[in-house]
Amino acid sequence: MKIRLIVWLAITVLTSLVEGQFEYFTDDPPDDYFKRKSLDDCPIRFYWDMDKFNVHYAFGGVRAVRGEFQHMAAIGWNNSGSIKYLCGGSLITSRFVLTAAHCVADGEGKPPVTVRLGDTNLNSTEDVQFSQQVRIKALKRHPQYRFSRKYYDIALIELEEEVKFNEAICPACLWLEENAPTEQMNAVGFGVTGFGEELSPTLQKVNLSEIDKDDCLRRLPKNSRALPEGLVQSQFCAASDHQDTCEGDSGGPLQIERLDVSNVMVPLIAGVVSFGTPCTEGSTGVYTRVAAYRDWIEKETGRSFSYSTCARTSGCHTRKHVRSNIDSPPSAPFHRVGLLWNHTDLNEFQCGGTLVDYKFVLTSAHCARFKQGFPKLIVVGDSKQIVSIESVHIHPMYTPDKPENDLALLKLTKYLNPRGDMLPACLWREDEVKDEYGQMHYSTYSSRFDSLKYFHEDVYNRYVIGTKIEENGKCTNTRFRSKNLLCGQNNVKLIPTVCKIDYGGPVSNKANFQWTPYVYGVVSTLSESCENELVGTRIAPHLQWIEDTILNHNNDQLIFVS
Structure with a gap:
């Protein structure tokens, strides 16, 4: 009886604590x-x-993030029995990749067929344990895009199956502010590393800053047919003295990383690589401003890209953790x-x-x-x-x-x-x-x-x-x-x-x-x-x-x- 009473009391106390009845x-x-x-x-x-x-x-080590750019996607075309990667993109959900509208077809008008994720060297098997190759289900370019123009250069690629997140694969969020970030941004891709060179098999990054619209127009070759309205609000320019995005980087991200209050670094895509001056030292790139297309992206993907929702409901647990003064x-x-x-x-x-x-x-x-x-x-x-x-x-x-x-x-x-x-x-x-x-x-x-x-x-x-x-x-x-x-x-x-x-x-x-x-x-x-x-x-x-x-x-x- 005594033991039974003690057990009953213990259960009563535990129930009270669990139900928060204090x-x-x-x-x-x-x-x-x-x-x-x-x-x-x-x-x-x-x-x-x-x-x-x-x-x-219990305090343990944070699992190391293998990929520096876990959302980076390489978009591939059939090429006589092999795959040729001609554009980049950014994984933004488990089923969708953000890219440029001009990347929905190659120079011969053929659509891409596959997306590769989690790979930093396309000519090596070093990342094969973490990378995933997923077939493309549908290409959704912005309805106002025309191949003869440089406007509305944004598209979504719907994948045939959901991507499995791991150490090398994790979606990015979107920069939703009207203006580009004031800090330096990273452009990422497998593009050529210089004039006349071959596409790089290894993932490259460059540091760029936004430049003034008028300065940008002075640098760009005159093309009144492709840009009859000049540069519009949904576009912006970025450059540096020594680096820029090049051919093959098209559709890839221009991004920053910002800290969430949970001490997780979250990549935010500010721009999509659209076009630019010839790839030489000091060249200039034009980027599609992602924030201008938030409503369209949310409608097509069926999900919210508000900062809080994207950062905390992605299902990805391998983002980079840092120490900060937020606790x-x-x-x-x-x-x-x-x-x-x-x-x-x-x-x-x-x-x-x-x-x-x-x-x-x-x-x-x-x-x-x-x-x-x-x-x-x-x-x-x-x-x-x-x-x-x-x-x-x-x-x-x-x-x-x-x-x-x-x-x-x-x-x-x-x-x-x-x-x-x-x-x-x-x-x-x-x-x-x-x-x-x-x-x-x-x-x-x-x-x-x-x-x-x-x-x-x-x-x-x-x-x-x-x-x-x-x-x-x-x-x-x-x-x-x-x-x-x-x-x-x-x-x-x-x-x-x-x-x-x-x-x-x-x-x-x-x-x-x-x-x-x-x-x-x-x-x-x-x-x-x-x-x-x-x-x-x-x-x-x-x-x-x-x-x-x-x-x-x-x-x-x-x-x-x-």
Whole structure:
């Protein structure tokens, strides 16, 4: 009977944990709640046993990516019993290759018959273990393309069967911005390496930059029949002093790599090789701007190419991993909550906040007052547990032109149950910002998928961007320097739109099972994007107001009562 009881209890506890039934908040305050005189007892009160959060994770090596350009495709024609590869392309899904429209037929009008993937040397068997040869099912050139013109030079190749992703084969995503990337781009192909030379059997790459449209037109041979309208918006030019794409590179990608917040490098195709000047030193290439054809590509392939959807739903797990200053926050202990304005929209990243007491959440005044009116609820992470807000306290000195006072406190209707893995963050009390790792971490998030319609509310992942503490967090932007704000620089180039600022969320130390979590500030709406200067409101100058508000249990000076 005793053994049976123990087993029953164990099953009950496990079931409770699995179903997420632990209640983070309770109606009853702690025994000494009304006796608390200061918040500086936070480390002793909540973090006296940090070892309970010491969960051991297995860290292993990341599998090496064999191919530098895993999406590169060689497009082949029948040639007297052999295959001759005359164009390049880019794998963008398991069934589709993106290429140039003029590559749907050779000089004799014959269509290509096959695509080779995962091969970096077409004359060798060194990549045979990883490469795949797939027959072509259909050629879909843009409906407005004409062989006598240089416009609409884009096409899709549908494959007879799905490609199997491996170490050498993985699809690319598309650069969706109106303008070409500002950094150097890579053009890739099996084209000739110089004037009068044979096609290269080995995959070649060149570094190119966009050049001015007028300069490009001056370089190109006059051809009013092929370019009656000159260069149009759906085309752009790129070149370098010593390199360019050549014959045989047609249809191949002009691309960059950008970092996703998951620390995976994702190739983004900005252009498709179309035509250019003769292949000599300093020659110029013209490229089809892929972003101009996004709608057509999505219609033909039947899938979304938004950055978040493409980067995270490809089914490819062999992209290059890198170390960066972007990381997932520790799962325990955690203190960030989301602000809600109603019970129907449960997106926890409308604005963020930090639990700093059993009953109070610290956030920005902008979020608490101007975003959608006063918030009504907070939501606790993945558990989706909701707690009502009893009152909202805006910093008395806050106005939109005084971002150094952009703070608010939300008083909840319930009290934290401190026996779980959610605990208040401690307040940093010193003027000088310090951290064992020399970093501040700004709260951010990223959309996991593109469509709320198909993936409901489970579409976001939280991240933090670590910035080096320099000059005690002084801002480089002259507009902010006089405001005593907290600033940090993120110098990593990211895929556009995949990272979003968690306004109202915490600026904190790198807390883990060794270090007590401290909050230095609140993420400010002055932070424009994850790639610009990140800005926070310092809390150290406002500790008196924070403590007076939290510890005055009879406070009747309410801005809002739910």
